[in-house]
Amino acid sequence: MARTPPLLRRSQVARLLQRRTGGWLAMLLLAGLLRAGEARAVDALILGRDVLIRQMPQVSAKVIKTTRPGETYEVIGRKPGKGQPLYIFDERGDLWVKVRVDEETHGFIRTDLVSVSREEFRSPRGIPLLIVNLRPTADGAVARELWLVQNDWQQTRRLGPIEGKPIWASHGEWFMCQVDSERPVKDPNVERTIERIEKYSADGRTRTLLAIGSYPVLHEARGEVYFYRDIDEHGEAVPPGLFAVNVDGTNLHPVFLLPERYRFWKEDGDFFVQVPPPVLHAAANRISLRAFDRAGARIRFTVTLDGQLVEQRPD
DSSP, rough: OOBBTTTTTTTHHHHHHHHHHHHHHHHHHHHHHHHHHHEEEEEEEEOOSSSSSSSSSSSSSEEEEEEEOOOOEEOSSTTTTSSSEEEOOTTTTTTEEEHHHHOEEEEEEEGGGEEEEEEEEEETTTTTTEEEEEEEEEESOOOEEEEETTTTTTEEEEEEEEEEEEEEEETTTEEEEEEEEEEESSSSSSOOOOEEEEETTTTTTEEEEEEOOOOOETTTTTEEEEEEEEEEETTEEEEEEEEEEEEESOOOOEEEETTTTTBBBEEEEEEEEEEOOOEGGGTEEEEEEEEOTTSEEEEEEETTTTTOEEEEEEE
């Protein structure tokens, strides 16, 4: 599930806030990303095909223009000279952003097919381009939605909600990412969804499930992906630990299981937080992972890629 910022769960924000209040929170969170320089703030970039700019933020309003992928439009700020975009909800709860069509005309675009803030990840071959659209939502989140752009914007495709950043193989023939299944885990006390680590061909047509887990790290020389795992494909809890799988989806196996009193998640007030991702030290044949103890303190484990514990210390 997309985090906003990267430790808050969207479902929990929705539980605490009403829809419109949540929308204002999304605006504040997005503004925080822009200030922090974590996202690239640009004019509204059209991602989908035949996206309509309407006179008013309603699906029944008059169409001013039909756009094409790759076109950009100046975003109208909430106040003159201010960068924060003007977002408006319609009667269905959909979010719209106000843009300038020309010197005389302003209009509104629904935000599910347009990007006001984004991260870009170009293939090592130069093309295609992956865009992570940071889209504010009505429930107070900033969704991370992955788009694939090909053939100089002649083809665009939304691949779905993801966590973190997509990872390209060095040859550019495929990439992988952590995909939000949008299916809840079985534990009713934990508001999480099942995360899938998936591999895509460069054209996005072939999609392969590598494993259920989070925070994938690629070790291309060994042909392995390392990740955290504490639930299975049904959302049932399993012994948590650092796991590995081959880049073709075979040989799923544990590298290092956490001692019994450690977990990757902890409850923090009204939210759940997850430890940072593992850090690969390929030259040293080691990888570091973090976990919470029962008191909530964060501990770092450093292990070899064959699973031998090298060091355990407070993080």
